[in-house]
Amino acid sequence: MTVSNAPAIITARFGDEAAYTLDRYEATGGYEGLRTALAKTPAQVVEEVKTASLLGRGGAGFPAGVKWGFCPPGVFPRYLVVNGDESEPGTYKDRLLMERDPHQLIEGVLIACYAVGCSQAFLYVRGEMALAQERIAQALNDAYAKGYVGKNILGSDFSVDIVLHWGAGAYIVGEETALIESLEGNRGLPRLKPPFFPAAKGLYLQPTIVNNVETLANLPWIITHGGAAFAALGAENSKGMRMFAVSGHVKKPGVYEVEFGVTTFRDLLYAPVYGGGIRGDHQLKAFIPGGASAPWFYEEHLDLPLEAGAVSKAGSMLGSGAVVVMDETTDMVRACLRLVRFFARESCGKCTPCREGTGWLEKILERILHGEGRPEDVNLLLDVCDNISVGMAWPPRQTTICPLGQSATTPVASAIMRFKDEFEAYVGGPAEITVKVLGPAFVGPRREEASADA
Amino acid sequence: MARLTPENVTVATEILSRYPRPKSALIPLLHLAQEQDGWVTDDAMEHLAELVGVTPAEVVGTCSFYEMFKREPVGRYLVNVCTNISCQLLGGEELLAHAEEVLGVKAGGTTPDGTFTLEDVECIAACTEAPCLQVNYRYFHKITHDELGTLVDDLRAGRRTEEIPPHGVVARIRQHIPADRAAGPADPAVNVEPPWLATEEKKP
Ligand SMILES: Cc1cc2nc3c(=O)[nH]c(=O)nc-3n(C[C@H](O)[C@H](O)[C@H](O)COP(=O)(O)O)c2cc1C
Ligand code: SF4
Numbered sequence: 157m158t159v160s161n162a163p164a165i166i167t168a169r170f171g172d173e174a175a176y177t178l179d180r181y182e183a184t185g186g187y188e189g190l191r192t193a194l195a196k197t198p199a200q201v202v203e204e205v206k207t208a209s210l211l212g213r214g215g216a217g218f219p220a221g222v223k224w225g226f227c228p229p230g231v232f233p234r235y236l237v238v239n240g241d242e243s244e245p246g247t248y249k250d251r252l253l254m255e256r257d258p259h260q261l262i263e264g265v266l267i268a269c270y271a272v273g274c275s276q277a278f279l280y281v282r283g284e285m286a287l288a289q290e291r292i293a294q295a296l297n298d299a300y301a302k303g304y305v306g307k308n309i310l311g312s313d314f315s316v317d318i319v320l321h322w323g324a325g326a327y328i329v330g331e332e333t334a335l336i337e338s339l340e341g342n343r344g345l346p347r348l349k350p351p352f353f354p355a356a357k358g359l360y361l362q363p364t365i366v367n368n369v370e371t372l373a374n375l376p377w378i379i380t381h382g383g384a385a386f387a388a389l390g391a392e393n394s395k396g397m398r399m400f401a402v403s404g405h406v407k408k409p410g411v412y413e414v415e416f417g418v419t420t421f422r423d424l425l426y427a428p429v430y431g432g433g434i435r436g437d438h439q440l441k442a443f444i445p446g447g448a449s450a451p452w453f454y455e456e457h458l459d460l461p462l463e464a465g466a467v468s469k470a471g472s473m474l475g476s477g478a479v480v481v482m483d484e485t486t487d488m489v490r491a492c493l494r495l496v497r498f499f500a501r502e503s504c505g506k507c508t509p510c511r512e513g514t515g516w517l518e519k520i521l522e523r524i525l526h527g528e529g530r531p532e533d534v535n536l537l538l539d540v541c542d543n544i545s546v547g548m549a550w551p552p553r554q555t556t557i558c559p560l561g562q563s564a565t566t567p568v569a570s571a572i573m574r575f576k577d578e579f580e581a582y583v584g585g586p587a588e589i590t591v592k593v594l595g596p597a598f599v600g601p602r603r604e605e606a607s608a609d610a
Numbered sequence: 611m612a613r614l615t616p617e618n619v620t621v622a623t624e625i626l627s628r629y630p631r632p633k634s635a636l637i638p639l640l641h642l643a644q645e646q647d648g649w650v651t652d653d654a655m656e657h658l659a660e661l662v663g664v665t666p667a668e669v670v671g672t673c674s675f676y677e678m679f680k681r682e683p684v685g686r687y688l689v690n691v692c693t694n695i696s697c698q699l700l701g702g703e704e705l706l707a708h709a710e711e712v713l714g715v716k717a718g719g720t721t722p723d724g725t726f727t728l729e730d731v732e733c734i735a736a737c738t739e740a741p742c743l744q745v746n747y748r749y750f751h752k753i754t755h756d757e758l759g760t761l762v763d764d765l766r767a768g769r770r771t772e773e774i775p776p777h778g779v780v781a782r783i784r785q786h787i788p789a790d791r792a793a794g795p796a797d798p799a800v801n802v803e804p805p806w807l808a809t810e811e812k813k814p
């Protein structure tokens with residue numbers, strides 16, 4: 157087992173109870189990144205972030221520096237919208253960053269606004285996070301008073317307001333175009349991309365950069381230490397450090413900042429400094445590598461590095477850094493239903509395959525779990541999934557406006573393909589599967605287990 | 611029921627002044643109305659429509675999309691038990707069943723004395739602290755059945771009012787932008803290059 161000894165970047169102040177105050181933040185190098193950035197040109201700051209090759213931490217993993225470059229030239233004002241809506245099941249990191257080190261995020265926002273040329277920033281915090289809202293409100297009030305935010309920041313010609321905005325409970329608002337709708341005061345319905353790519357046509361149809369909280373929280377360190385120092389950590393395209401929440405059946409559930417790209421799932425689940433192994437010395441049954449939307453992984457995936465490319469090739473994603481561990485006591489039909497119910501509840505209802513499909517999946521799973529299912533229901537579930545996202549390929553084919561619809565199919569395809577026997581036990585007979593399932597992570601039981609059963 | 615009080619109109623005016631377009635303030639203002647009355651009344655929505663300059667129907671349209679806005683009275687304490695995957699794996703559903711027993715209402719229900727409303731909620735971003743719940747959006751991590759009982763007793767006896775404000779109050783600290791420090795909202799209709807971009811070449 158290899159545990160990298162790279163120092164923490166964004167969680168470095170987490171040991172300090174008072175890190176959320178401006179005094180403590182300034183005493184620990186706070187706002188040095190902003191000063192460094194202001195001494196450079198905006199273009200040089202963008203270059204630094206490109207060199208760091210910082211991937212977005214919100215789910216899609218797009219390089220931040222590249223995304224910033226998509227704003228059409230000559231079109232102003234540009235806006236920055238901070239995505240602090242964290243609601244993907246299993247995901248727990250942005251709330252910690254906002255509660256424990258709000259100034260680090262604010263400093264990251266300022267650096268991004270300076271680099272991109274944004275004249276106003278909106279920090280959208282999930283509605284249910286009362287403490288995060290309070291900590292950010294206080295931090296902003298203090299930062300304004302000290303001249304870090306607002307007009308002529310630190311005496312320069314750089315001026316920007318950061319407005320704390322907050323939601324009111326809707327997972328779909330985490331999707332960037334829905335977030336923008338919500339920020340315009342509307343129902344959180346996603347927009348079609350194209351034409352509504354936020355960098356080109358976002359808030360009020362102006363160029364808008366939407367970045368995740370964790371993405372932005374990395375910027376002060378990158379600017380202070382240089383993009384190259386960041387890119388020296390990690391592997392392949394997955395550079396720097398990254399936060400992962402390890403939850404479920406491990407001995408030490410927790411949020412760990414680990415070296416990206418080199419740490420493996422085995423390290424994260426079993427190393428004593430991280431997950432510490434499966435609880436009660438049970439066996440691992442499955443784990444979700446990147447939040448509820450990600451296809452499930454199994455024992456044979458443990459040695460994959462936490463590296464975006466490798467995980468994608470194996471048929472899943474690191475998504476929002478949420479690793480959910482299930483041991484052999486888990487009832488996979490019940491787990492599957494709970495995940496599907498989430499998507500059914502949170503579907504915004506704009507597209508038919510998602511609105512109808514998620515409801516159907518929930519109903520069929522309900523009846524299976526209550527012993528009222530038929531053997532054909534197992535194939536029917538996959539058939540509904542196939543109608544939402546043809547073939548359950550990876551990357552998934554999208555028939556809907558946003559990716560929520562296709563996400564609902566991943567727990568179903570994962571659970572059925574791997575644990576068909578558990579479904580059969582509920583429906584009382586062998587189930588024949590005729591629907592083609594293409595994603596490489598949707599695999600049957602390991603061969604050894606299968607032959608041991610025979 | 612109530613339109614916004616004069617003090618809350620002052621707060622609303624300050625919130626509105628931060629946005630390039632007034633409708634953007636709608637969700638914060640709906641929270642303000644809910645903070646005042648414990649739920650969002652029709653009168654408050656009409657008042658917000660006037661303040662924002664949209665129709666009351668548009669206010670209802672936005673309001674009804676979001677889980678946190680209650681268009682009927684709820685208990686003083688909203689008890690939200692997470693049953694999503696990480697919590698389910700560690701007893702979230704059993705915790706909810708226990709809460710139903712302790713409170714004597716099913717998820718979605720309000721106790722007859724109007725003290726508690728119980729909800730079965732989706733992931734609240736505390737997954738490594740499962741099973742967990744929120745009371746009026748304050749977190750309780752890794753909570754046992756006994757602890758839940760004690761918490762309910764405490765709340766019923768009015769013992770934790772400092773820590774947990776009544777339903778409707780989310781953040782107790784508001785952002786305030788001092789007039790002499792404000793950069794001001796960026797009007798989407800005015801295409802001007804920000805000065806620090808325009809003077810870029812001056813730096814070394
Ligand atoms: C259904 C759905 C929910 C999402 N929820 C979140 C979220 O809660 N937080 C987040 O940062 N990104 C979320 N995203 C991703 C955003 O659309 C967007 O890609 C991200 O905020 C961009 O930031 P980044 O480039 O810094 O990662 C979600 C996407 C989808 C499709
Ligand atoms: S896929 Fe689902 S959540 Fe996304 S826009 Fe369509 S209906 Fe809404």
Ligand code: FES
Nearest residue numbers: 692697733736737
């Ligand atoms: S699953 Fe319960 S807090 Fe995330």
